[in-house]
Amino acid sequence: MNVIVVGAGVAGLTAALHARERGHRVALVVKGALGxxxxxxxxxxxxxxxxxxxxxxxxxxxxxxxxxxxxxxxAVDVLVSEGTARIAEMLERGVDFDRSPDGALLRGHEAAHAFPRIVHAGGDATGAAISRALVAAVQASDIVVHEHTFLCDLLLGEDSARVRGIRVLTADGEQELLADAVIIATGGAGQLFTRTTNPLDVTGDGIAAALRAGAAVTDLEFVQFHPTILASPGEPFLVSEAVRGEGATLIDDEGRRFAFDAHPDGELAPRDVVARAIARQAAEQHADVRLDATVLSTPDMLAKTLARRFPTIDRVTRERGFDWAREPIPVTPAAHYLMGGIVTDLDGRTSVPGLFAVGEAARTGVHGANRLASNSLLEGAVFGARAAAALDTPAALPQPATVDAPGVHALVDAPPFTRAALQQLMWDHVGLLRTVEGMTHARAMITRWRKTMPLPTTVATHEDANLLLVADATASAALARTSSVGAHHLAPAPALIGL
Structure with a gap:
């Protein structure tokens, strides 16, 4: 069978490797460079x-x-029962997880986990270690890699009943790549928002392509905002959940630990709770809250402890002028992870025959309304492997029932479309705190922009079209969910603007 995997994160790489190991001919399509x-x-x-x-x-x-x-x-049972085997597989592929002096794998503790059960590599560089090992395995195989190749759309058969490949854009123009099955592993849509931990190229491409092909998509209203992004100029930089798991605290401008006002677990409450608590506190005091890591060790050992346990965070904070061994650092929430996506069964099958989805682009049902910390890399590995195992039986799922949001009855006047304008609109009205009025306004603006957008011809304009389509679907899903749950939070007062 000819298989195309679109995306080369942990989910896509795992799916590609497992598919090849099962004897399929595999092509890996990567938007940028492999790695x-x-x-x-x-x-x-x-x-x-x-x-x-x-x-x-x-x-x-x-x-x-x-x-x-x-x-x-x-889905959760599949994740936790097969997760240990996938971690063991990563070890076999050369991921150098951190160990204690006696050689045992170290287990870290993070928010909302009852026990320390998280393995790390390089202290705070786990994803990089996993990516290196899986990329090396792909390069050692005969998987065909198409780098700098942008997914434009899925190709459907004459009756539109089955995927037969993809249409892509490269430096040489558009071309078609044919396959018996396509696995979407393109990640989420973090670039919908002004502040995000996601790279610039995470623009919802796979989800948008699936929507255009008629695939079922759900739970897009559940967007997780990571609580602690370093509040400083430059590219957004995430300060890992593990820092709070080790004992760092969140404090207001008077040095008080305010997170306990929102939840009995304080800094270790679920991410959606902590992110909203930070946003509210920052708005109340008109200044960023701070993350205090000075409590993690004795003063004489603190700098060495932080540099050893969190080398990447230690380096970047110092490069940006902060000495977190001496004083708390300013933090703010940012869009981080999409819990919803393309609807799949437990083997990655979608509602379109021949189309599979894994990783953040997929909605497996694992994360519900709010993802538990350190379940994302695990989900990518577990369901990437399962999708590869299901390629020989690619029957489609039935279309699930959907709840429609109220339609847009009147088009609003809108400024010319820019990506920055869309991101600010989504941040203000479909972000951490939402109101019906704000979301309705956002949908009307998005509808106007979509009606006036020319046909895309470049990667950038294709990305813009994808962002607008996914933004519309996200705002619609948020309007259709009329009560607060998890990451979808309806504010009783006007939403906090410009946080």
């Missing part, structure tokens, strides 16, 4: 390496609780 994307930026680790008091059942309970009860128990 780029979101996975190498992941500081957090991989959950699922259980200690003597921990278990898969406890991990499942933590996942469902963090997901505000909306996680699919069957």
């Amino acid at each position: 780029g994307g979101s996975t190498p930026l992941a500081q957090g680790g991989v959950a699922g390496w259980y200690g003597p008091d921990d278990s898969a059942a406890t991990h499942a309970a933590d996942t469902i609780q963090a997901g505000a009860g909306l996680s699919d128990p069957a």
